[in-house]
Amino acid sequence: MLRRSAHCLVEGKQLLLIGAGGVSKKFVWEAARDYGLKLHLVESDPNHFASQLVQTFIHFDVTEHRRDEENARLLAELVRARGLQLDGCFSYWDDCLVLTALLCQELGLPCSPPAAMRLAKQKSCTQLHLLRCHGPPWPAPSVHAVPCCPLESEADVEKAVHQVPLPGVMKLEFGAGAVGVRLVEDAPQCHEHFSQIARDLQGEADHPGIGLGWGNAMLLMEFIEGTEHDVDLVLFGGRLLAAFVSDNGPTRLPGFTETAACMPTGLAPEQEAQLVQAAFRCCLGCGLLDGVFNVELKLTGAGPKLIEINPRMGGFYLRDWILELYGVDLLLAAAMVACGLRPALPTHPRARGHLVGVMCLVSQHLQVLSSTASRETLQALHDQGLLRLNWLEEVLVPGEYEEPYCSVACAGSSPAEARLRLLGLCQGLGIDGPHYPVAHFLSHFK
Structure with a gap:
């Protein structure tokens, strides 16, 4: 019911999107069509597939971020020259967040202030600023900074x-x-x-x-010892409208590439509430008042500690999982906030089951991703409802500085059921092995 009413509110809204993203964001274009959003896209790649899926395509190099202020002024002139009557402007792409805030300021559109976006985007500035925020209100953000x-x-x-x-x-x-x-x-x-x-x-x-x-x-x-968690928040006018907490598995030290995740969190309610409040206070401490934000934290013996704030919608599988489990679309929420509309979200959303997932990496899974767990095999299993698949990269190219290739997840009525299904699937497909011990990565999810 809430999503249907939100659908009516955004239908026909004219939104400028800065940065199209890659294969992991392909859901955006189908969702925009379903919601009746009229998207206008600014993108550096003149041949991006999304150029054919939007109302207006503006080819503009947004990769040199030390020129963001100048580029915001130039883009504002382009928007006015084309006569675009925009209701909002937003981005979900890390590289474009500061530019988007500056452009919103130029065009008089709703957004968190550019200074807040800059503060959140530069990780040392985030921590050092919050270390100086001693309150009120209490507990102050400084207790969470590192x-x-x-x-x-x-x-x-x-x-x-x-x-x-x-x-x-x-x-x-x-x-x-x-x-x-x-x-x-x-x-x-x-x-x-x-x-x-x-x-x-x-x-x-x-x-x-x-x-x-x-x-x-x-x-x-x-380095902070503790369990790692993501908190995805929806803020409007400095008020917390919704929060979704997920748990991450142990990483393959000395690296920190994500290995596994579980949603909803397996934490006790009071620990979950601590994480949500910590994430919320850290966002407010940086001046992030309006938008959809992803906050990474560790839960330690001394309470939640901040890893970093991503001042945009959570990446990888998070939008998909939250939509599946809670019926809340973070993309729709982000679009509504960008238009100055308060999203109508359930105050205490309850999950409709559990999802447990594991990441596949080209460096660890090149052979199986070319055979037993090929793109066609994984897609077929997804289409049959045997797993939940999120593509994150398009090509099987190993490299030292890699990001996950895809996320493979299983659903269950309990975390244990989802975990056992996923472990069996990974063993059968060859994703699990001595070099990539899936059981260990899932060991935090009780």
């Missing part, structure tokens, strides 16, 4: 290893998809990883879509 140091030179690395407790985590300031994120045990490892990233990931062409258009600066932050 000590860190920005790194732009070898001298910064040398200084940071004396300020941040080791082991620590090194990551790209503007990175995405856990690319280049690594556990570092001591000072030599810090210097080695900094040098390697500086050599291998210098600009957008080295790995498109992970924020290298802002440069390849890094940060060193304290």
